[in-house]
Every structure is written in structure tokens, then in C-alpha cells.
Amino acid sequence: MxxxxxxxxxxxxxxxxxxxxxxxxxxxxxxxxxxxxxxxxxxxxxxxxxxxxxxxxxxxxxxxxxxxxxxxxxxxxxxxxxxxxxxxxxxxxxxxxxxxxxxxxxxxxxxxxxxxxxxxxCHKNEIEIKNTKNAFIKDGVALVRYLNWLETGVSTGTITEMIASEKLLEFRKQQDLFIEDSFESISAYGANASMPHYKPSHEHPVKVEPRGLYLIDSGGHYLDGTTDITRTVALGELKPEEIYHYTLVLKAHIALMEAKFLEGTNGGYLDAFTRYNLWKQRINFNHGTGHGVGHVLNVHEGPQRIGTAGNEYPMEVGMVTSDEPGIYISGSHGIRIESIMVCVKDEMTEFGQFLKFDNLTVVPIDTRPVDKSLMSEEEITWLNDYNKMCYEKLSPYLSGHDLEYLREQCKEI
Amino acid sequence: MxxxxxxxxxxxxxxxxxxxxxxxxxxxxxxxxxxxxxxxxxxxxxxxxxxxxxxxxxxxxxxxxxxxxxxxxxxxxxxxxxxxxxxxxxxxxxxxxxxxxxxxxxxxxxxxxxxxxxxxxCHKNEIEIKNTKNAFIKDGVALVRYLNWLETGVSTGTITEMIASEKLLEFRKQQDLFIEDSFESISAYGANASMPHYKPSHEHPVKVEPRGLYLIDSGGHYLDGTTDITRTVALGELKPEEIYHYTLVLKAHIALMEAKFLEGTNGGYLDAFTRYNLWKQRINFNHGTGHGVGHVLNVHEGPQRIGTAGNEYPMEVGMVTSDEPGIYISGSHGIRIESIMVCVKDEMTEFGQFLKFDNLTVVPIDTRPVDKSLMSEEEITWLNDYNKMCYEKLSPYLSGHDLEYLREQCKEI
Known part of the structure; x- marks a missing residue:
């Protein structure tokens, strides 16, 4: 070279x-x-x-x-x-x-x-991708156990954002080949989630309560791969605005995940796929839509990046990138849905070679905050298929209450 | 300065x-x-x-x-x-x-x-925009008369692409303040329309027949403004593929026309709004989506341009730009729908100043080749509203068969 x-x-x-x-x-x-x-x-x-x-x-x-x-x-x-x-x-x-x-x-x-x-x-080889898929299943098991623990415990009034964050690390540590967190977890309840880079602390404990939305953005390094995931879940009653915004974020997430694009397309162009529907509602989020993810390396890695400006590097086969749109309403709530995807070949037609993304993340997307009336048939099918896939991949590793929780979370809407 | x-x-x-x-x-x-x-x-x-x-x-x-x-x-x-x-x-x-x-x-x-x-x-002032709107109504009157003449005459077997093109110029010449064509008309029947820059000629006369699709891309300079428009119309029975592709082009056209975007967004980013759904069907077109239009000046004008690559100049208030996606199937058919739009202020929200487009072109979009089952409710509403607007603006200037034709073309679907 x-x-x-x-x-x-x-x-x-x-x-x-x-x-x-x-x-x-x-x-x-x-x-x-x-x-x-x-x-x-x-x-x-x-x-x-x-x-x-x-x-x-x-x-x-x-x-x-x-x-x-x-x-x-x-x-x-x-x-x-x-x-x-x-x-x-x-x-x-x-x-x-x-x-x-x-x-x-x-x-x-x-x-x-x-x-x-x-x-x-940045071009992950077959072995890296195979191993990464395995790491994501283990990470999914840890996440589901964690979310079940959180939702069960939240009514006791003893869980703070920081306690929750530490508990998640415990669940990850139980998984094979786990090394360490891939970044400091963002465990954010209610209005705190409106700060995309919020950092919880023991000094300023914030109780997680059985109402509104809770956001967890976290990841782990395993010897077989690096993960990064954000889920936002309903802990009880929601405001209409939370449901509306959650549904919009989910639609934006699906739009990118389901995109097909010609070889040579860069991350600046792909970003527009995500924001089109948000912008139609005059809503925006002030961070990139996707970053490269290292293989047992930095969780933020270039050269590709999906974002509004100056992202000229093309998205290429083997690149592992996040899909993480959000909506943040200062003082009220914050929503982000993040999964990691790998770029793969799609069809070759008379118009050229198309590429697409395969989803690597295996954690159900909460359907409770979804306003189905705002979703297209295609989007509803995507959501049900995704959660069904999560159930199939994770259920062999879960039992008892955890399995019940998974089944509930993966129910069709 | x-x-x-x-x-x-x-x-x-x-x-x-x-x-x-x-x-x-x-x-x-x-x-x-x-x-x-x-x-x-x-x-x-x-x-x-x-x-x-x-x-x-x-x-x-x-x-x-x-x-x-x-x-x-x-x-x-x-x-x-x-x-x-x-x-x-x-x-x-x-x-x-x-x-x-x-x-x-x-x-x-x-x-x-x-x-x-x-x-x-490139930033048209209020007077330029007001005058341009007037020029587009006159141009719409000429186009409707022309299309009625074409559809009526096509069964006689005497109309060639070139004869049609010259007839259109005649209709434009009848309009107030008309100067000349703003570019050489692309009058293309059937497979010829699959060449985006096709040029008809008397040397190689091609008969326009009462079946399939006919594409007319043309424009005029008037003392009060410059026009550029493409319509593709059904002259009779259509192949399923023509209906499918026509509907996709229309959806792409609407996607851009209805976009809302933050101030500072450039034409490279806007282009993605148009191609997202085409690419999902693994279809692309090999030309830009939109070019600036001069005011009684060059019909192609910069610095803004909506296209896949290297279009860094932001879309700004007062810019007049085309919206013209297409699909071209070599040897079979070609479809393009082009209207001209002016960038205007939309809402200012907590996320910033949004901009949008106002449609300047006033020529009904043919609904006969539309597969309604592929259109969203929102898209159907857009189409019906657009054609209704055309009827309201053009009907005062038309009578007899021309008015009847307009009414038929503007019918709700």
C-alpha cells in the first residue's frame, strides 16, 4: 500500500x-x-x-x-x-x-x-463482524436483564440514575469476555435526558421514578467486539408530547436503517434521510446521526460519519456505524434511539451497485411510547420484525422474569 | 459590497x-x-x-x-x-x-x-417574484392549450415530436410579453424520452401515437419572467412499469417540494430528500434534481444547485430553483416531472429558522398514470390541492375545449 x-x-x-x-x-x-x-x-x-x-x-x-x-x-x-x-x-x-x-x-x-x-x-473483516454480532447478543442479554431490573425496582423509590448505571455494568460483567465500559454511561431520567451528553453522579443523585421516560446510552468492550446502544423506555404515564416525539425519533431511526444507497454515497447525504421527517415537523437535534464504531477499540472512530456537514467520506461495505437520532426538549424530556449497523452490499441494478445496512444491535425497542397512527404500514412492520428478531436471538439466554419481560417488550403492535 | x-x-x-x-x-x-x-x-x-x-x-x-x-x-x-x-x-x-x-x-x-x-x-426580489408568478400563469395557459391540442390531434397520426414542439412555441407566442424559448424544447415520445437531453428533429421525424407516455420539457422567456417546465402525459394505454415509475417520480417530486429545512442547508443535502424513495426501489436518475433559474436570463443559473455531489451553496430565501426528478428506462420510456419553486421562510422554532419552497409552476400534473395505492394520504392530498390550484389560476383564461380539458386534468383522484 x-x-x-x-x-x-x-x-x-x-x-x-x-x-x-x-x-x-x-x-x-x-x-x-x-x-x-x-x-x-x-x-x-x-x-x-x-x-x-x-x-x-x-x-x-x-x-x-x-x-x-x-x-x-x-x-x-x-x-x-x-x-x-x-x-x-x-x-x-x-x-x-x-x-x-x-x-x-x-x-x-x-x-x-x-x-x-x-x-x-474502518472496513471490518468477516471475522470481526461475526465476533461483533456475538458481542451484541451478549450485550442485549445484559440490557434486557438491566431494563427488567430497573422497571421492577423503580416503584421502590430507591433507584437513582447513578445506581442504575452501576447496576448495568454489573449485568455486563456477567457476560463472557467482557472487558470494560466502552464509554461513561449516560443514565438520564426525565428532563436530564434532554442533555445529549448528560453525566449522572453520586454527588447529585436523581431518583428514577415510575413515570415519564428514561434514557440509557451505554456500551461495552468485549474481547469479541465493542457495543454502543441507546434505548429510551416508558416507566409509567407519558405526556402526549413525549409520545409524539418518541414516535418521530423512531421513524427517523427506521428511515436511515432501511435506506438503500448507491456506492459512493457519503455520510452527509445519508444524514438527510434521517432528518427529513423531523424537519417537516420543524424539529432538529444538534448532534451527528451516526459515528463509526471501533472493533475492541474507540467507540467513536472515523473516517465515516453521518452528520449534517463536512462528512465527505463514503459509506462503504464493512463499515460499522451508529444510527442515533434524537429529540431534546430542554427542561422536559429527551429521546434517543441508537442501534449499530454494518454496511453491506444490496442489489446491483442497471442504475448501479446499491448498499444497505444490517442491524447489529439486539435490544427490543419500547413500543409503549409509540403512536401507531403516525407510523406507516412499512414502519410498523419494521418495528414488529425487529422486536421479533430480538426475541428469537435473546430468549435462549433468558429465563423467569427476564424472559417474561422480553416477551412483553417484543409483543407485536 | x-x-x-x-x-x-x-x-x-x-x-x-x-x-x-x-x-x-x-x-x-x-x-x-x-x-x-x-x-x-x-x-x-x-x-x-x-x-x-x-x-x-x-x-x-x-x-x-x-x-x-x-x-x-x-x-x-x-x-x-x-x-x-x-x-x-x-x-x-x-x-x-x-x-x-x-x-x-x-x-x-x-x-x-x-x-x-x-x-x-440569485436572490430574486419581491418584484421579480411577483412578475415571475405572472409569467408562469401565462406559460400554464399556453401549456394547457398545447396539451389539449396534442391529445386531441394525436389520433390523426399526423403529429411528430418536432411538429408538436413548434406548435408549443406558437401557443407561447400568443401570450403577452413573450420573447423566445428559454431553451430548445425536449419533445420526446416513448423510448426517446429515456434520453434526458433528447433533441427531436425534422430529419428524423418521430410520430406521437395514442399510447404510452409523452414528455415535454420546455420554457419561455417573457419580459416578466423565465419559465422551465416538464410534464409527462399518458396518451393512451400504459404498461404497468410506466405507471409504477411515473408514481415514483411524482413521489420524489413531492418529497422535495414539501421539504422543510434549516437555514444553511445546501443543495447536496436537499437532493437526498428526492432520491430516498427512488433508491429504496434501487432506481436512480443521472442528472441533478434542481438548477437555479434566471429572471429573464439564463434558464440554468447558479450558484445554488440541487444534486448529489459538490453542491455546497446553501439554499436561501428568494432563490428560484427547479424540482425535476426522473426515471429513464433505455429503449422503453422516460419520465420527468419538473416545476419551478422559490425558497421562502417557513416557521422559526426553538430549533432554528426553517425554510421551504413555494411552487411557481401552474400546469396540472397528469393523474392518469398514478398508482394511488403507492401514494400516502399526504401525497394524494398534495396532488389534488396542486391540481385544484392550477384550475383556479388557469380557468379564467381558458374556454371551450381547453377549459374542459383543464377541468378533466384537474379532477381529484
Missing amino acids: MKSKGIDYHFIGSLDDIAYVLNIRANDVQCNPVVISYLLVSENSCNLYIDKSKLSQEVADYLKENNISIKAYEVIARDISDIEAKKTLYLETKKTNVAVYSSIGRGVNVVTGLNLTSIMK | MKSKGIDYHFIGSLDDIAYVLNIRANDVQCNPVVISYLLVSENSCNLYIDKSKLSQEVADYLKENNISIKAYEVIARDISDIEAKKTLYLETKKTNVAVYSSIGRGVNVVTGLNLTSIMK
């Missing part, structure tokens, strides 16, 4: 790219299983700049076997400055710090672009 | 911009009422470079009154080369030829961007 592009050296400064290309994982950064390091690759060498004490003997041996040289973290600048004039150095400016950039010697031909590893890692 | 941007000289090489800013029209180019010329504007001078013999005394006097100096067409390069070093010269590279560009002297500070006149002229 480097040779065909005439690149002599490729500097890589993004930790998830280094973890990906070397196939190593660590815990230097909370929620991101990466190790603080730099990588400098040439045709004949591959240097990893890292605090050696972080490497276990096993990893050190593995790297040695693969001809990766270990160098001290600090010497990167010197090695960069040693690159001779007329050589071509490739790097991604957004992922290169000033210290490194300013050590580049005179006469070096600097070529910039996305890290080549980013372009490789 | 120039002063605030620190511009000393503005070179304008696009003929429609010159016609716009000087408020003159001519007939140097077929279908485009412009005059071959250059314009060089500074704070204290405005030079028009033109073949003087083209100016009538009236226009010459008008220009003189407005302090426009007339110079020979050829001296532009010399005047450009006379611009002193350190002065700022503003121009649009795409609208500047090499001869002019290469005469710029050393040390001149060249700043490039859209011609400032383009940005002014």
Missing part, C-alpha cells in the same frame, strides 16, 4: 490505529483499550515508540516475532528528524502533534492524508 | 451577470437574452467592453445616464494589464478566460470567488 503510493515513511500518531495495525490492546486510556505510543513504518522497518515497562513478556515476544522494533517513547522526534531529504513522509495532520511535525527536516517531502491504517480498520 | 471586502476592481466575465447588473437584455446567444461583453468595475468607474454597434440609442443613453463607460470589446486585456501593482482585483476563475487572466500585471493582488453579482442575482 505504501509502496504503490510512493511513501518511504508513514508516521502514525493515533493510538487506535497503532493498536489496530499491531493487533495489541491495553488500558492506558479509560474506556479506550489503547496504549500511548507512536509508530513509524518504512518498507524495511516498523518502530514502536513506547514506555517499555508497559509491555508484558508475551507482548514483547509477539512484537519481536513480527519484526517490530521497540524504541523509547521520547526518541520519536529524533528519528523523525533523521529522515533524509527527498524521502517521502506520509502522515495525517489531525493525528500528528506539533512536537513531531516540527522535527521534520528540510527537504523531506511531506504528504498528508488519512492514516492508511484508518482506511484499513 | 466591494469596499467592505477591500476590492479595488471587480472583473465580470459572465454575460448573465453583466445583463443583470446593468439591467440590459439582448439576443447575442440563442435562448439566453444576454450581450457579448465584459465588465470592469471599480469604486469610481464602470466600464462595459462591447461592440458599440450593438447598442441602440436608447440603451446607450441609459448607460450614459448611469455613468457606464462604453469601451471597445477588444481593449479589456489592455485595461486589465493597466491595473497597478498592490491593487486588489476580484474575479471568478470559472467565469474568466485565459486571455484576460494572463494580462493581469505582476504584483496585482488577485482574489477569487463567486462573482458578487451572482450572489446578488
Whole structure:
């Protein structure tokens, strides 16, 4: 890849790219299983700049076997400055710090672009996708147990947003190959959910009560995949506006999930599919519709992104991306429905190769806040099919009250 | 405008911009009422470079009154080369030829961007819009008379695509203030309509027959406005595929026409609204969805454009743009439905200022090829309301068979 592009050296400064290309994982950064390091690759060498004490003997041996040289973290600048004039150095400016950039010697031909590893890692291979599907089933089991626990316990008046959040982690920990949360959970009740990036705390405990909407946005790293999911559930009586907005968010979610699009279509274009119906109601949400998701790596990963502006990178086969529209009414309520999907080939027609999304997330979508009269036949069928699929995939792993709860949540409307 | 941007000289090489800013029209180019010329504007001078013999005394006097100096067409390069070093010269590279560009002297500070006149002229003022609405009613009267003539005559077996096209021009000529066609009409029967830019001819006469679909894409310059319209009509029995595709095109047309969008949304984003449902059926069309329309000027005008790629200019209040999705099945049939719309303010909500489109075109949309079962309630209502509006606006100007035809075409479905 480097040779065909005439690149002599490729500097890589993004930790998830280094973890990906070397196939190593660590815990230097909370929620991101990466190790603080730099990588400098040439045709004949591959240097990893890292605090050696972080490497276990096993990893050190593995790297040695693969001809990766270990160098001290600090010497990167010197090695960069040693690159001779007329050589071509490739790097991604957004992922290169000033210290490194300013050590580049005179006469070096600097070529910039996305890290080549980013372009490789965003296309998940068959094994990554197969494993990820498995991780999502385990995550679905944890979520259903959690939601059943929450809905059962909420009437006791003892559950706060933070207690709930910790309980969810417990349920995830019971699952095979679980590593850690993939980001800090957003466990938000009522008006708090109107802040898309809300963070609950023990210092300001907020009780979850048996009325209104509760939003949980969370995810886990498993050794076989990374998850990220948002569900909003009805804990009791709802205001008409909550039902109206929930239904609109669900319609927006389905619109993107069910889209077919020509090869080459980018995330800026796909974003419009989601917002069309919301905008018709003069409603908008101020965040992207979808972000790439790493494989046992950062839960936010590029280069693809579904959003209103500046998302030129095309959506391609193998990319794993979220679909998460929302509506936020300050001081009242917040709704978001997020599932993760993988881009796959659809039909090839006389008009070109079409692509579509396969849904990876396996957690029922609450039907209690749905106003069926606002849904098309097609949307109702989608919702019933989705929940039926959840029942089929999750029921073998659940029993007793959890299974009953799942059955109730997956009922046709 | 120039002063605030620190511009000393503005070179304008696009003929429609010159016609716009000087408020003159001519007939140097077929279908485009412009005059071959250059314009060089500074704070204290405005030079028009033109073949003087083209100016009538009236226009010459008008220009003189407005302090426009007339110079020979050829001296532009010399005047450009006379611009002193350190002065700022503003121009649009795409609208500047090499001869002019290469005469710029050393040390001149060249700043490039859209011609400032383009940005002014794309926002139609109230008078332009009011006059344009009037032109569209006259154009609608001509179109209805034409379609009635066509449908009545088609059974005689004597009408060719070209004869039809000429007849349409006759009907337009009967209208007040008509100048000329705004582009060469695309009068296309059956399989010929599958070529979006088809050109009928007398050399290869094609008979229009009483079956299948006929497409007419045409427009006129009137002294009060420029029109551009496409209608596809059923001349008799249709194949199921023609009905299916016609209905899909109509749905795509309505989707854009009924869109609401936040201020700042560009034509690339709006394009997705049109194609979403077509793509779901794995169908696409290989042309833009909408182009700007000049006011008694070029029928294709920027900077806004609704299309899949590279259309970054936002859709703004006062812009007049077409909405013309299509489906083309090579060797079989072609369908396009085009109306012209003006961007206006919609509601301001807590989510921002929304914009929408007002439809300017007043020609009924044929309901005979519509498969109602594929239309939503909302779409059916839109179609009936649109045709009702056409009846109300056009019926005062029609009588006899023409009025009967209009009534039939505007019937509710």
C-alpha cells in the first residue's frame, strides 16, 4: 500500500490505529483499550515508540516475532528528524502533534492524508463482524436483564440514575469476555435526558421514578467486539408530547436503517434521510446521526460519519456505524434511539451497485411510547420484525422474569 | 459590497451577470437574452467592453445616464494589464478566460470567488417574484392549450415530436410579453424520452401515437419572467412499469417540494430528500434534481444547485430553483416531472429558522398514470390541492375545449 503510493515513511500518531495495525490492546486510556505510543513504518522497518515497562513478556515476544522494533517513547522526534531529504513522509495532520511535525527536516517531502491504517480498520473483516454480532447478543442479554431490573425496582423509590448505571455494568460483567465500559454511561431520567451528553453522579443523585421516560446510552468492550446502544423506555404515564416525539425519533431511526444507497454515497447525504421527517415537523437535534464504531477499540472512530456537514467520506461495505437520532426538549424530556449497523452490499441494478445496512444491535425497542397512527404500514412492520428478531436471538439466554419481560417488550403492535 | 471586502476592481466575465447588473437584455446567444461583453468595475468607474454597434440609442443613453463607460470589446486585456501593482482585483476563475487572466500585471493582488453579482442575482426580489408568478400563469395557459391540442390531434397520426414542439412555441407566442424559448424544447415520445437531453428533429421525424407516455420539457422567456417546465402525459394505454415509475417520480417530486429545512442547508443535502424513495426501489436518475433559474436570463443559473455531489451553496430565501426528478428506462420510456419553486421562510422554532419552497409552476400534473395505492394520504392530498390550484389560476383564461380539458386534468383522484 505504501509502496504503490510512493511513501518511504508513514508516521502514525493515533493510538487506535497503532493498536489496530499491531493487533495489541491495553488500558492506558479509560474506556479506550489503547496504549500511548507512536509508530513509524518504512518498507524495511516498523518502530514502536513506547514506555517499555508497559509491555508484558508475551507482548514483547509477539512484537519481536513480527519484526517490530521497540524504541523509547521520547526518541520519536529524533528519528523523525533523521529522515533524509527527498524521502517521502506520509502522515495525517489531525493525528500528528506539533512536537513531531516540527522535527521534520528540510527537504523531506511531506504528504498528508488519512492514516492508511484508518482506511484499513474502518472496513471490518468477516471475522470481526461475526465476533461483533456475538458481542451484541451478549450485550442485549445484559440490557434486557438491566431494563427488567430497573422497571421492577423503580416503584421502590430507591433507584437513582447513578445506581442504575452501576447496576448495568454489573449485568455486563456477567457476560463472557467482557472487558470494560466502552464509554461513561449516560443514565438520564426525565428532563436530564434532554442533555445529549448528560453525566449522572453520586454527588447529585436523581431518583428514577415510575413515570415519564428514561434514557440509557451505554456500551461495552468485549474481547469479541465493542457495543454502543441507546434505548429510551416508558416507566409509567407519558405526556402526549413525549409520545409524539418518541414516535418521530423512531421513524427517523427506521428511515436511515432501511435506506438503500448507491456506492459512493457519503455520510452527509445519508444524514438527510434521517432528518427529513423531523424537519417537516420543524424539529432538529444538534448532534451527528451516526459515528463509526471501533472493533475492541474507540467507540467513536472515523473516517465515516453521518452528520449534517463536512462528512465527505463514503459509506462503504464493512463499515460499522451508529444510527442515533434524537429529540431534546430542554427542561422536559429527551429521546434517543441508537442501534449499530454494518454496511453491506444490496442489489446491483442497471442504475448501479446499491448498499444497505444490517442491524447489529439486539435490544427490543419500547413500543409503549409509540403512536401507531403516525407510523406507516412499512414502519410498523419494521418495528414488529425487529422486536421479533430480538426475541428469537435473546430468549435462549433468558429465563423467569427476564424472559417474561422480553416477551412483553417484543409483543407485536 | 466591494469596499467592505477591500476590492479595488471587480472583473465580470459572465454575460448573465453583466445583463443583470446593468439591467440590459439582448439576443447575442440563442435562448439566453444576454450581450457579448465584459465588465470592469471599480469604486469610481464602470466600464462595459462591447461592440458599440450593438447598442441602440436608447440603451446607450441609459448607460450614459448611469455613468457606464462604453469601451471597445477588444481593449479589456489592455485595461486589465493597466491595473497597478498592490491593487486588489476580484474575479471568478470559472467565469474568466485565459486571455484576460494572463494580462493581469505582476504584483496585482488577485482574489477569487463567486462573482458578487451572482450572489446578488440569485436572490430574486419581491418584484421579480411577483412578475415571475405572472409569467408562469401565462406559460400554464399556453401549456394547457398545447396539451389539449396534442391529445386531441394525436389520433390523426399526423403529429411528430418536432411538429408538436413548434406548435408549443406558437401557443407561447400568443401570450403577452413573450420573447423566445428559454431553451430548445425536449419533445420526446416513448423510448426517446429515456434520453434526458433528447433533441427531436425534422430529419428524423418521430410520430406521437395514442399510447404510452409523452414528455415535454420546455420554457419561455417573457419580459416578466423565465419559465422551465416538464410534464409527462399518458396518451393512451400504459404498461404497468410506466405507471409504477411515473408514481415514483411524482413521489420524489413531492418529497422535495414539501421539504422543510434549516437555514444553511445546501443543495447536496436537499437532493437526498428526492432520491430516498427512488433508491429504496434501487432506481436512480443521472442528472441533478434542481438548477437555479434566471429572471429573464439564463434558464440554468447558479450558484445554488440541487444534486448529489459538490453542491455546497446553501439554499436561501428568494432563490428560484427547479424540482425535476426522473426515471429513464433505455429503449422503453422516460419520465420527468419538473416545476419551478422559490425558497421562502417557513416557521422559526426553538430549533432554528426553517425554510421551504413555494411552487411557481401552474400546469396540472397528469393523474392518469398514478398508482394511488403507492401514494400516502399526504401525497394524494398534495396532488389534488396542486391540481385544484392550477384550475383556479388557469380557468379564467381558458374556454371551450381547453377549459374542459383543464377541468378533466384537474379532477381529484
